[in-house]
Amino acid sequence: MPECLEAEATRVVISEHAVGRTVKKVEAPDEWFLKRGLTPALVRAALKGETFVGARRVGKQLLVDTEQHVLGLHLGMSGRVIVDDVAAGDPLLYASNRNAPEWRRFGVRFDDGGSLWLRDPRRLGGVELDPDESRWGPDVFTITHKQVLAALGRSTAPLKAVLMDQARIAGLGNLLTDEALWRAKLDPARRTNSLTADDTVVLHKAIRSTIRICLKRGGSHTGDLHAHRERGGRCPLDGVELERRTVGGRTTYSCPLHQR
DNA sequence: GATGACCTGTGA
DNA sequence: TCACAGGTCATC
Numbered sequence: 001m002p003e004c005l006e007a008e009a010t011r012v013v014i015s016e017h018a019v020g021r022t023v024k025k026v027e028a029p030d031e032w033f034l035k036r037g038l039t040p041a042l043v044r045a046a047l048k049g050e051t052f053v054g055a056r057r058v059g060k061q062l063l064v065d066t067e068q069h070v071l072g073l074h075l076g077m078s079g080r081v082i083v084d085d086v087a088a089g090d091p092l093l094y095a096s097n098r099n100a101p102e103w104r105r106f107g108v109r110f111d112d113g114g115s116l117w118l119r120d121p122r123r124l125g126g127v128e129l130d131p132d133e134s135r136w137g138p139d140v141f142t143i144t145h146k147q148v149l150a151a152l153g154r155s156t157a158p159l160k161a162v163l164m165d166q167a168r169i170a171g172l173g174n175l176l177t178d179e180a181l182w183r184a185k186l187d188p189a190r191r192t193n194s195l196t197a198d199d200t201v202v203l204h205k206a207i208r209s210t211i212r213i214c215l216k217r218g219g220s221h222t223g224d225l226h227a228h229r230e231r232g233g234r235c236p237l238d239g240v241e242l243e244r245r246t247v248g249g250r251t252t253y254s255c256p257l258h259q260r
Numbered sequence: 261g262a263t264g265a266c267c268t269g270t271g272a
Numbered sequence: 273t274c275a276c277a278g279g280t281c282a283t284c
Contacts, residue, residue: 002278002279003278003279005278006278032267060278060279074279074280075278075279076267076278076279076280077267077268077277077278077279077280078267078268078269078277078278078279120267121267121268121269122266122267122268122269122277122279123266123267123268124266124267124268124279124280125279126280156261157261158261161261161262164279166279166280173278173279174277174278174279175278176278219278220278221278246262248261248262249261249262249263249264250278250279251276251277
């Protein structure tokens, strides 16, 4: 599920329900889930006795600050954070999932008896310690037009591929990118360096409105385009059949009439 | 850059 | 049984 909006919902839950609490025990039952050389022993040594002092987010990446370390949590394609057995984010989506204990990939138990778990059926998420935060571009929530220009650069890659590159802009995933491009009336496959100055202004506004509106509605799947994202689906703006193809390695829906 | 790999669940 | 899935990473 997670693009930046789901990560943000998760950040809020961690901030409201886990910050201020102290780690008593670290649970790392799935070693595969520990990334970049992290081991159960290392993460245990780093976090045991540490108090969570803040929860941040850069794009899709969650960053939990402790007194001496930063715990990086990534939700992958199917991850959710559960604090004290209550799932973060959309309760409807959560309800459709079974709560299988074997999907718990990483967790901490607090000294007050509660817990925080990262549950991820597909195991595409991960945990790292003290991540290098320079590998992410500016966060999409607050991105400026100037930063959009810098992100686009002179790239000849398809526009969608550039927007989803987390090093250029952090936070846009497949659904939000399709929605933003649909709103901007820009073809996802368009060569990035073919955009006019006006195009970049429209694109920036579309990104901002996509984030604002979908955040308010409750997630990456709440865009106007999303309901029509299926084979044979029609553009909700002008009714023609949407084009379905692979752009930037991801299934892409766009309107062949109004996205140019 | 495009492609396949990673891993596993869901639904047609 | 198969296609597909909201993410990243390595490799041609």
